[in-house]
Structures are given as structure tokens and as C-alpha cells.
Amino acid sequence: MQPTPSARVHYEQELHTRTAEAGARRRRHMWGLCIMAVAFLAAIGRAQPVFSPEDLERAMKAVGRYVELTHSAIGAGDFETAKTRVARARNQLAPTIAFWRNNKEADAVKFLREAIAALDELDLSLSNEPIDRAAAGAAAKKVDAACQRCHAVYREQDPTSKKFVVKLRR
Secondary structure, eight states: OOOOHHHHHHHHHHHHHHHHHHHHHHHHHHHHHHHHHHHHHHHHHHOOOOOOHHHHHHHHHHHHHHHHHHHHHHHHTOHHHHHHHHHHHHHHHGGGHHHHHHTTOHHHHHHHHHHHHHHHHHHHHTTSSSOOHHHHHHHHHHHHHHHHHHHHHHEEEOTTTOOEEEOOOO
């Protein structure tokens, strides 16, 4: 049975209306998503975590302890413990980038990235099978050197208390 011409026209008009409404809903939905995405990205771009000098001091002391313990563990042949200490040092060091960025110290950010890369290299050397103790020791010395490059510029010792403090260059 063939639909009548008027029924066919009515059907086509109804289909066209529903399709247009669905398209309009999709466009409104997409615009809403776009606006939310732009707002989110703008908020992320502006928001930088607060990382105080006290936070930096705590993190650096922890990193120093973990690096020292890493050297001891490598010397003792306890590579699993050394690997754990490297991971903890990296976890303490990485967030300090917020402090250096907030203080607009681009060189410190560069030094920090070099130190993190050295920790990653040490982690890789501790992941080899079998582990080469000499290679792990050499990688650990690269971590020390990376830390010292930053300390030479951004750390000074109080002559009276002998306590180390952050030295900003701006």
C-alpha cells in the first residue's frame, strides 16, 4: 500500500523538523562543551600551585636524605632499596618546579629538569638485569653533580648558623 501524497509530505516535514531539532541540540551541546573546555584550560593556565620556601626546604632535605640512602644501598648491593629511594627522591624533587616557576627562575627550572633526568637515568641503571654496580654508582654521581649545579647558584650558607638558605637571583 502506497502512502498518500499528503501523508508522504507530512512524514517528510516531520522528519525534517526532527532532524533540524536534533542538529540544534547537538550544536548547543558542543558549544557548551567548548565553553567549558576553554574555561577549564584558562583556569589551569592561570593557576600555579603555591610552593613556599619552607616547602622547598622540606623537599630538598628529603631529596638529600634519599640520595644519601641511595648511595648507601648501591654500595651494599641492595639495588631494590636503592630503586625505591630514587623514586622517593624524584617524587620529592619534581613538585619543586612550582617554586622556581613562581619565582621566575628559568635557570633553576633547567637545573631541576637535569636533576630529574639524572634520577631517571639512575632508575634505569637500577632496572637492568643484571645490575652493574659500577654503572649504578656512576649514574648516582651524575645525580650528585646535577644537584650541585643548582646548589652552586641557588643555595648559600648562613655564616653564623651554618644553615643553608635559598638564594634567589631576581
